[in-house]
Amino acid sequence: MSIESLRAQIDATDERILELLNERASLAVAIGHAKRAAHTAANKEGAEKLLRDPERERAVLDRLSALAKGQFPQHAVRAVFREVMSGCLSLEQPLHVAFLGPEGTFTQMAARYLFGLSAQYREAATIEGVFDAVRTGDAALGVVAIENSTEGSVTLTADLLIEGNVVVREELVLLIEHALLARDSVPFSSVQRVYSHPQALAQCRGWLTKNLPGAQLVQTASTTAAARQALLDTAGAAVASPLAAELHGLTILRERIQDRTENATRFVVLGKEDAPRTGRDRTSLAFSVKDERGALRRVLSAFEEEGVNLSRLESRPSQQKPWDYVFLVDLEGHRTDDNVQRALENLRSACDMVKVLGSYARRDPIRLTSIP
Numbered sequence: 001m002s003i004e005s006l007r008a009q010i011d012a013t014d015e016r017i018l019e020l021l022n023e024r025a026s027l028a029v030a031i032g033h034a035k036r037a038a039h040t041a042a043n044k045e046g047a048e049k050l051l052r053d054p055e056r057e058r059a060v061l062d063r064l065s066a067l068a069k070g071q072f073p074q075h076a077v078r079a080v081f082r083e084v085m086s087g088c089l090s091l092e093q094p095l096h097v098a099f100l101g102p103e104g105t106f107t108q109m110a111a112r113y114l115f116g117l118s119a120q121y122r123e124a125a126t127i128e129g130v131f132d133a134v135r136t137g138d139a140a141l142g143v144v145a146i147e148n149s150t151e152g153s154v155t156l157t158a159d160l161l162i163e164g165n166v167v168v169r170e171e172l173v174l175l176i177e178h179a180l181l182a183r184d185s186v187p188f189s190s191v192q193r194v195y196s197h198p199q200a201l202a203q204c205r206g207w208l209t210k211n212l213p214g215a216q217l218v219q220t221a222s223t224t225a226a227a228r229q230a231l232l233d234t235a236g237a238a239v240a241s242p243l244a245a246e247l248h249g250l251t252i253l254r255e256r257i258q259d260r261t262e263n264a265t266r267f268v269v270l271g272k273e274d275a276p277r278t279g280r281d282r283t284s285l286a287f288s289v290k291d292e293r294g295a296l297r298r299v300l301s302a303f304e305e306e307g308v309n310l311s312r313l314e315s316r317p318s319q320q321k322p323w324d325y326v327f328l329v330d331l332e333g334h335r336t337d338d339n340v341q342r343a344l345e346n347l348r349s350a351c352d353m354v355k356v357l358g359s360y361a362r363r364d365p366i367r368l369t370s371i372p
């Protein structure tokens with residue numbers, strides 16, 4: 001069959017796909033009306049309910065990924081239907097998402113992976129700015145990093161979660177690969193300065209010491225800022241995502257330079273409400289113990305007695321008074337689970353403060369292979 005004839009068949013097939021997309025969009029709009037009516041009936045006043053349903057979106061993507069046994073690549077099914085649903089949701093209700101900028105950061109990539117290109121993004125210069133946007137309603141959701149597998153917690157995110165009335169709605173764990181990027185004309189041997197965010201430099205400290213011992217390490221506000229600096233410096237290079245090379249027109253001098261192969265950053269989606277129970281959940285919690293002997297042991301016993309597994313426990317200065325500490329905990333389970341509720345009740349007797357920061361579905365780490 002000739003190319004022209006095959007292309008004619010592709011054109012006809014594309015038109016059928018377009019018809020089906022329009023049919024799907026009409027159904028989504030109808031669902032949007034139905035959800036609004038149901039919410040209005042249930043809540044006579046209050047802010048408009050967020051119509052996005054992440055659990056439904058994930059069920060759609062999981063079902064279609066499982067069905068994708070044909071010619072079309074399975075990884076592309078998710079990307080295609082991510083955008084189909086992003087577009088359908090935009091017809092129901094604009095979705096405003098704040099993220100820690102600037103453009104090209106892993107946080108922006110995490111946001112685009114979750115919400116697609118039809119969401120309306122608000123770039124914030126600081127983590128506080130993301131929290132403020134959600135708190136004021138300027139954005140329905142926000143995306144910030146909460147911890148890295150090499151560097152530990154992003155302490156400001158933790159502090160702001162403890163302080164504010166914003167909760168964790170979702171999580172996304174990205175496997176972060178760092179590369180060494182430079183302008184086209186810069187050979188590896190002439191690199192004298194390496195630019196990047198302190199966390200990225202720390203995650204590649206061993207490699208940099210071994211491979212560029214004489215280079216000056218220059219801290220920047222973000223890996224995107226580092227890429228921009230590398231573009232201006234004929235003896236400079238940036239530690240950033242390989243995907244940033246594509247964004248900024250840089251050359252990859254070395255790939256996978258992070259010290260730990262499984263270097264991952266956990267991002268959280270911030271919102272006014274946390275997630276419904278799915279049966280595979282995580283709950284983030286903050287508490288401060290009374291200044292009594294054995295108080296912390298009583299707290300840990302409260303979880304153990306109810307069979308609640310803790311996946312993270314760390315202490316933070318309380319920001320209230322010197323030498324006063326808050327504990328941050330991630331536990332397996334939803335705050336509405338009976339055993340979690342009993343554990344929370346029991347630990348309250350040993351605590352001055354207990355604050356649930358959100359219950360949300362646990363997600364396995366993913367590796368982005370292209371810019372969402």
Ligand SMILES: O=C(O)C(=O)C[C@]1(C(=O)O)C=C[C@@H](O)C=C1
Pocket residue numbers: 028031032051052053054056057060084085086088089092
């Ligand atoms: O099923 C819904 O609740 C819809 O609004 C439809 C739809 C979709 O396109 O499949 C769109 C947005 C939601 O976040 C979830 C799914």
